[in-house]
Amino acid sequence: MKILSAAQTRKADAYTIQHEPISSLDLMERAASALVDWLTQRFSPEVPFAIFCGPGNNGGDGLAAARLLHNRGYNVQVFLVEEPDQTKSDDFTQNLHRLPQELPAQSIQSIEDFSELSPGTVVLDALFGSGLSRPLRGVYAQVVEKMNQLGGTIISVDVPSGLFADEALLQDSTVVQATHTVTFEQPKLSFLLPSSGAYVGEWHAVSIALHPEYLQNVASPYQLLTPAFIKSILKPRKKYAHKGTYGHALLIGGSYGKLGALILSAQAALRAGVGLLTVQVPQIGYSIVQTAVPEAMALTDLHDLHFTRFTGQPDAYDCLGIGPGLGQAEDTRLALEALFRLHLPPLVLDADALNLVAADRTLLRTLPEGSILTPHLKEFERLTGPATDDFHRLQLLQSFCQEHKCYVVLKGAHSCVGTPTGEYYFNSTGNPGMATGGSGDVLTGILTSLRAQGYSALETCLLGIYVHGLAGDLAAQEMGQASLIASDLSAFLGKAFLAVEKG
Ligand SMILES: NC(=O)C1=CN([C@@H]2O[C@H](COP(=O)(O)OP(=O)(O)OC[C@H]3O[C@@H](n4cnc5c(N)ncnc54)[C@H](O)[C@@H]3O)[C@@H](O)[C@H]2O)[C@H](O)CC1
Numbered sequence: 001m002k003i004l005s006a007a008q009t010r011k012a013d014a015y016t017i018q019h020e021p022i023s024s025l026d027l028m029e030r031a032a033s034a035l036v037d038w039l040t041q042r043f044s045p046e047v048p049f050a051i052f053c054g055p056g057n058n059g060g061d062g063l064a065a066a067r068l069l070h071n072r073g074y075n076v077q078v079f080l081v082e083e084p085d086q087t088k089s090d091d092f093t094q095n096l097h098r099l100p101q102e103l104p105a106q107s108i109q110s111i112e113d114f115s116e117l118s119p120g121t122v123v124l125d126a127l128f129g130s131g132l133s134r135p136l137r138g139v140y141a142q143v144v145e146k147m148n149q150l151g152g153t154i155i156s157v158d159v160p161s162g163l164f165a166d167e168a169l170l171q172d173s174t175v176v177q178a179t180h181t182v183t184f185e186q187p188k189l190s191f192l193l194p195s196s197g198a199y200v201g202e203w204h205a206v207s208i209a210l211h212p213e214y215l216q217n218v219a220s221p222y223q224l225l226t227p228a229f230i231k232s233i234l235k236p237r238k239k240y241a242h243k244g245t246y247g248h249a250l251l252i253g254g255s256y257g258k259l260g261a262l263i264l265s266a267q268a269a270l271r272a273g274v275g276l277l278t279v280q281v282p283q284i285g286y287s288i289v290q291t292a293v294p295e296a297m298a299l300t301d302l303h304d305l306h307f308t309r310f311t312g313q314p315d316a317y318d319c320l321g322i323g324p325g326l327g328q329a330e331d332t333r334l335a336l337e338a339l340f341r342l343h344l345p346p347l348v349l350d351a352d353a354l355n356l357v358a359a360d361r362t363l364l365r366t367l368p369e370g371s372i373l374t375p376h377l378k379e380f381e382r383l384t385g386p387a388t389d390d391f392h393r394l395q396l397l398q399s400f401c402q403e404h405k406c407y408v409v410l411k412g413a414h415s416c417v418g419t420p421t422g423e424y425y426f427n428s429t430g431n432p433g434m435a436t437g438g439s440g441d442v443l444t445g446i447l448t449s450l451r452a453q454g455y456s457a458l459e460t461c462l463l464g465i466y467v468h469g470l471a472g473d474l475a476a477q478e479m480g481q482a483s484l485i486a487s488d489l490s491a492f493l494g495k496a497f498l499a500v501e502k503g
């Protein structure tokens with residue numbers, strides 16, 4: 001699913017109005033109907049609504065929604081938040097005039113006009129949407145602060161007021177803290193980024209049937225992963241397969257006290273379908289991994305406690321994953337330097353391998369093309385330096401991937417895959433229960449496994465993060481988020497793949 005900028009959304013509107021064709025007022029009516037359908041599915045007519053409308057089409061949506069809710073028997077109050085002589089959009093004005101007599105719009109020109117709301121009132125935030133052009137000030141900011149203080153349910157129309165659709169927030173901006181955001185057609189870029197996304201609550205995209213031709217032809221570097229897109233990547237298994245058909249993966253990692261990370265990666269690699277798996281561990285890890293992961297063959301390092309030299313044959317493997325529990329000893333760094341000089345299969349680098357590369361620019365320069373790196377925000381910052389905000393971080397992601405011709409999985413609530421050709425793919429699965437030790441090790445195992453099975457680097461990243469998050473969602477449905485642990489992710493991987501196949 002393409003993520004459109006605010007400007008592209010306006011063009012999609014205009015294209016739809018021109019080519020469907022449909023009047024802008026009727027398009028607003030369609031948006032308001034989709035919004036009200038969403039509301040009436042979740043709130044009974046006993047729930048009172050207070051609808052706060054701004055001066056533009058976001059406010060127009062709010063007025064149209066007020067009328068539709070009222071006509072369906074809901075108890076609605078309408079408030080117009082306005083600055084003196086602020087121009088109103090045409091469709092706003094038309095919907096203001098369409099309000100029934102018994103539903104007067106109450107003007108709020110200063111915070112003193114803000115009357116108390118009855119307990120349990122649901123606030124509908126229709127102040128500003130994709131047309132926000134500057135931070136909220138004056139009565140708008142005061143009303144938003146009051147809304148947030150009420151602590152009740154706030155449903156934002158299209159975009160939480162005060163948030164830009166595709167630009168960073170300025171310091172100490174006033175933004176609606178939405179419980180849910182009902183957005184038209186598709187999520188905005190700011191919904192998918194950590195700091196701006198925190199204001200959105202749960203977002204729900206409702207279709208308003210924007211013209212498909214525009215959506216098909218518009219160019220956007222930002223994509224949100226969808227079940228159908230992921231299903232198109234999945235390779236079905238062939239009947240006459242043998243274990244060699246599904247590749248041979250190698251995982252290098254584990255050090256004294258951190259063997260578990262490597263074991264989690266190994267179990268995940270097997271659950272993600274690789275045909276053969278070999279792990280290289282320090283001497284202390286030999287009997288541990290042979291016991292914990294009998295399906296994996298084991299190589300040992302000459303050193304007792306951590307990685308100091310690759311003891312296998314590079315061309316025996318179809319993908320090499322390195323990092324889980326690796327440690328950052330000096331002789332491990334030297335071993336990584338020596339490894340990068342070999343003719344290697346495709347690489348997946350995670351955790352300590354990333355930190356060693358970040359600390360040594362010569363290692364970064366010799367990073368093999370097409371490698372997959374899986375940093376979380378802190379590890380990424382060590383690679384590229386600090387980002388001033390989430391949008392700047394996306395620029396750093398793009399330039400890093402282009403400079404090093406690599407793929408980066410930037411892990412987070414909506415993990416983002418950066419590519420050497422400048423695309424960004426946001427994940428749509430996963431939950432906070434996955435913020436638990438070892439979750440990243442499982443992802444490394446999945447990615448190494450898929451790459452060894454012959455998926456391209458990009459397919460590996462997209463399918464990998466999607467099934468990793470989906471396994472987490474399926475596990476959380478059964479055990480809740482708090483008790484989710486990393487090994488549950490591998491346990492639910494099979495169900496995640498089945499769910500992807502079903503589509
Ligand atoms: N295809 C769709 O998604 C549709 C969306 N709809 C709704 O239209 C709004 C966008 O409406 P627009 O009139 O462009 O802008 P806003 O209502 O967001 O803003 C109103 C207006 O206010 C001025 N303004 C901007 N920032 C400030 C500020 N900080 N303080 C004061 N005034 C400000 C500026 O002049 C804006 O134009 C979209 O979100 C949807 O809700 C359509 O209804 C249907 C199709």
Ligand SMILES: [K+]
Pocket residue numbers: 058125126127128129156157158159160161
């Ligand atoms: K809004």
